[in-house]
Amino acid sequence: MRERLVVTGLGVVAPTGSTAEEHWAATLAGRSGLGPITRFDPASYPVRIAGEVKGFVATDHIPSRLTTQTDHWTHMGLVAAASALADAGVVPAELPEYEMAVVTASSSGGTEFGQREMTGLWSRGPDHVGAYQSIAWFYAATTGQVSIRHGMRGPCAALATEQAGGLDAVGQARRMLRSGTRLALVGGTDASLCPYGLVAQLSNRMLSTVPDPSCAYTPFDVAACGYVPGEGGAMFVVERADDLPASRGRGGAGPGDGSAAGPYGEIAGYAATFDPPPGRGRPPTLLRAVELALADAGVRPDEVDVVFADAMGTPEADRVEAEALRTLFGPRGVPVTAPKTMTGRMYAGGAALDMATALLCMRDGVIPPTVAVTEPDEAHGLDLVLGRPRELPIRTALVVARGNGGFNAALVLRKIDD
Template sequence: MSRRAVVTGLGVVAPTGIGLEDHWAATLRGRSVLGPLTRFDASRYPVRLAGQVPDFVTKERVPSRVIPQTDHWTHLALAATDLALDDADARPADLPEYEMAVMTASSSGGVEFGQREIERLWRDGPRHVGAYQSIAWFYAATTGQISIRHGMRGPCGVVVAEQAGGLDAIGQARRVLDEGATFVVSGGTDAPFSPYGLTCQISNGRLSESTDPKAAYRPFDGDAAGYVPGEGGAIVIVEDADAAARRGVSRVYGEIAGYAATFDPPPGSDRPPTLRRAIERALDDAGVPPADVDVVFADAAGVPELDRREAEAIGAVFGDHGVPVTAPKSMTGRMYAGSGPLDLVDALLSIRDGVIPPTVGVRRIPADYGIDLVRDLPRRVPVRTALLLARGYGGFNAALVVRAVPDAVAAADGTTVPR
């Protein structure tokens, strides 16, 4: 990559809180925020727990004319985008419209909106289905709404790769900087809670059916029995370092240094999974040897077979207990397209504050996993480089490397960007 991709703004709307510092404080407390699913009556479903965004009042965060046109998932992303733009001290009206891009990820799409319209269809007939059904459920709806609202007319797209999509979107953001964009809104959110949305998720056979929030999602635990779904995520501002310097940004959180994606062979194949290859390619893309990685933010499926495969991939690259591993999503649930971007936020704040957030709820790690899992309490250590991993149902793998930048990043014209 000929341009340096730096992160200048972070916006969080997650089960751990709305806003960067509220989320980070809750994460470092190391307490699960999983609880009963309340967005609809889930009493007849085998999955009854979820990670839900607290105290989100849509009319306070989304323009009134947009609310009836869009799904809750898009509402969360619009709110997170506003927070990220404020954090980056960026006014889109002051920036070149064709140099601003939007690259987001989605997994579930607008399932809550779609549920309402399906109910109207069957109850009242097709004349009662709203026109916005044609777009509000669609995976690209969030990207489109962000682009329209802020006049961002550069490259726009959406990645649909289940859990891996959030990191893939960040990788795409880095790529479009080389294609002429200078400012990218990226990341992702999901809001997967409606009867048909949850039914679709249950079909993958990986969701926890436990009703105990403290025991339901235990990644890398010998008694792991699936994951708990969550809603929300994060939106980040990715900029060309030179353009950010010219814009006079007050702070850079870190650099998107490396990225890779792979796809696993079909089930039953004699070929091995490809997560290890994604890790190695991302490190190679960043020019970072394994010894320089300070922490791995794991995918953490919470399914024994998948946890074992991830532990093996990490061990193959770093050696047994060779690098601290963490999964703060154990507190929020797996948020599909929102998980990778939220991990990115946590990784950048780990770099900022010199602390690794914990994985919670894990009691017994099989000895042959060979991982140094940060459990229950934060670990205070210097962090300069972090590796983020994500896997999507169907065989998607993504790996992203982020690292600290020098105290002042020099731009081509001699100006600097403070950390």
């Protein structure tokens, strides 16, 4: 039998809250974090709405020396990582440094830092480009900085599969743990809300240009017209269940900060697939990714209690995902939710945040709602959780993610028996 891998701590930085407790409360209340872009003047851009992390001050958590060397995306990753370790009750200095791994996902890297340095280059010359430009923009920077900060010198990695990255990072960490690593700090964050980053995102032609945040991002709705970008993400401590000392539970004061002893849940199954190039006459492979993840977990479709949808928000992408879920579960066969309608699609941080929300959903027995959707497309045949949370005992949750370019990932989480 394979070793059971469990999530013992989680940390969140998101438009819905800068802690797991704040995020969970806002999500259950249906309070959206979408609004006008304030990190720069968006007046000359077609997209003016985003999910920004409000009130986040990096120097409240990280030494100023480090914040000047790193990007906003890494700041959020460092804060989420520290929160996850504290939530798990883990003190890295007390564990063998070569038995702790760090795996993160990133889609854009340090675009805000990079834009600032490029502006200095173009306007003032090469003498005004700092040495940290060479590392702060790099998509592996968060993995490196987290590893250094916590003395975690075991196997480390960075995944770049866009929105699927948060789940792919968990899959990679799972391999490391099954190969002998004792503990993995894993997850994903992204932050690309600067002119350079936004223009790069516009190239996929899937962003919503609706200026009203209450209806700009409406996946599975008849008026679906694209998605809203967001920033933030989540980090997790993952350990082998057999390695957990009986004396160590989670030790904080609120949801996501250790209010209940013991792990949040088990990582029961994972799979990833890659779509063929458009025009080849071959279907997308999202359904296969979900089927493989369920098979990996030893879970039947009728045992899944909730699906956290990828919810890309374009008519064609929604149709593909709905068709996959309908084929596997039957019409309206399982509750489906997309709480990312309150944060925007956060790229490498999006699926990681969905995973955090799913773990809290299992713990409290309540499915958070999908907001903004007012006229769901009945042709999709989905049982969307709309308007208000739905209280149900949740034992098994499925998280689905797709990354631009053909990446698909699925993760099965299972509640641990009391």
